[in-house]
Amino acid sequence: MRDLDKTPEVEDSSALNQQLLTWYDHNARAMPWRVSPADRARGQRPDPYRVWLSEVMLQQTTVAAVTEYFQRFTQRWPSVQDLAAAEDAQVMAEWAGLGYYARARNLLKCARVVAQDLDGCFPDSYEALLKLPGIGPYTAAAIASIAFDRAETVLDGNVERVMARLHDIHDPLPAVKPVLKEQAGLLTPPLRPGDYAQAVMDLGATICTPKNPACGICPWRSPCLARVAGTAPELPKKTPKQPKPTRLGVAYLARSADGAWLLERRPDKGLLGGMLGWPGSEWNAAPAPRPPFAAEWQDLGGEVRHTFTHFHLILQVKLAELPTGHNLLPGQELLSRHDFRPQDLPTVMRKVFDLWAGSDFNPGKDR
DNA sequence: GAGACGTGGCG
DNA sequence: TCGCCAAGTCT
Incomplete structure (x- = not known):
């Protein structure tokens, strides 16, 4: 791997996330659970319940698949108290088709902890969020940054791919994940961390895609080492998986x-x-x-x-x-x-x- | 650390 | 048709 301590973009982290945030201000995708950068600048805050619900639904699941489920859930259960009071079978039925059904069971567990033990308020720190059922490192960082403006670093598949390309890292996942996490952390800004988190993920979802990345229109095309090396489409490397029986x-x-x-x-x-x-x-x-x-x-x-x-x-x-x-x-x-x-x-x-x-x-x- | 755990879209 | 891939977590 390259000597990461000497990569120029790390020293320019401020300029880098400025470029990304400017891109995000003009290109943020509209989603039912998202407060637009413009509304966010006017002081509008996202509802932690909706941020939490959307992030759990988005685990390993595409925005397109999640959208209608999110609409149905929030229409039927507008608050965490409403969800906590729902019958298990009703929630499982509403989740049907979305997959990874342990998420739905943990969703209910979590809603009941928040409603009954936390007075209906989600914790506002990474550490406290991480303790809740169904909330792991990614989701805790996402909620803390997006809903509470904490400077936590989200690391999902998108961010892993973006970091591997930005730094031209060829070591395979999942072993290299801690390195990617460190690089992502160096770029996390103290200002607008929530918008920044969503911006990196949007970048990975729309520009820095797994196949045929649109490097020509990427806000990070200039500092991206994989683009220079021509290795972007083949990153990140992954250890091969076993065939399915x-x-x-x-x-x-x-x-x-x-x-x-x-x-x-x-x-x-x-x-x-x-x-x-x-x-x-x-x-x-x-x-x-x-x-x-x-x-x-x-x-x-x-x-x-x-x-x-x-x-x-x-x-x-x-x-x-x-x-x-x-x-x-x-x-x-x-x-x-x-x-x-x-x-x-x-x-x-x-x-x-x-x-x-x-x-x-x-x-x-x-x- | 590695395997279990869904589904739909895309090339 | 088929393998890869998606805003991961739990054990």
């Missing part, structure tokens, strides 16, 4: 004569924790059949394919009529035709339903 499984759709569905609430820990799903086999190389009750299970034909973070899944789907008077086992729920909403399911489970809905087994298919 493929697992198999069977999902069982049981429908009563009046159109109610048999579902299961999954355990809080593990994959799709706390979410509704169809009864099914285990997911592995050779799953044993595990129907929720004995019946003539009919194969729907076709299959559901879905890829999780660490494996591919191919699901076979079987169907049977739920006998009248079926006794619900622990964890099972019978949802009436009226109460069942496929959009409340995690995506893989919704795909299973969609396979049935488009099949000849659906009496209302063409209506």
Whole structure:
């Protein structure tokens, strides 16, 4: 790696973040949870609840995916007290489709701590925020800087990429992360740290993109060492990942004569924790059949394919009529035709339903 | 430190 | 079709 102590841009940190903030003042993307630089300059402050909610939703998730979820959440639960008072199942259903469901469970935990123990006020320091459920180093720094104007350093995938390129650092992630964090810290300004944090992330999201970075219009095109070296598109380096294995499984759709569905609430820990799903086999190389009750299970034909973070899944789907008077086992729920909403399911489970809905087994298919 | 943990878009 | 990638956290 280069001798970072002698990089000129570090000594020019003031000029650098001035260039970035000027760019941000003219190019900040509008988002429902964001106070524009102009409004911020007039003294308007962001609502910590909305900053927190948006940052949790944005963990490993794109702005485009988050926007409508954020609108629905804030419309339904305008304050942290409202959210803290919500039922678990309602929050999980509203989160369905957004992924990483541990975030939703921790969101509720955190809301209840803030509402019940902290008088409804989010802590305003990095250290105190870090103690809350679902808030890690990134989110604590983001809330502290954006909502409370603390000079904390955010380090997400965008900032890592920007720092690696600005300093032309070729050492692979994640090992080099502490170095990138240090470089990001040297650039964090005492004034407007919140706008600065959002500016670096906007830069990474719109200009300094993973592929085809738009170096020609970058506010940091002049000091950027990777642009000079021509290495920007290949940075940051990452240690190669293991290929994903493929697992198999069977999902069982049981429908009563009046159109109610048999579902299961999954355990809080593990994959799709706390979410509704169809009864099914285990997911592995050779799953044993595990129907929720004995019946003539009919194969729907076709299959559901879905890829999780660490494996591919191919699901076979079987169907049977739920006998009248079926006794619900622990964890099972019978949802009436009226109460069942496929959009409340995690995506893989919704795909299973969609396979049935488009099949000849659906009496209302063409209506 | 490394693996678990979702999903959708893009090239 | 497929691998990469996204405003990470928890264990």
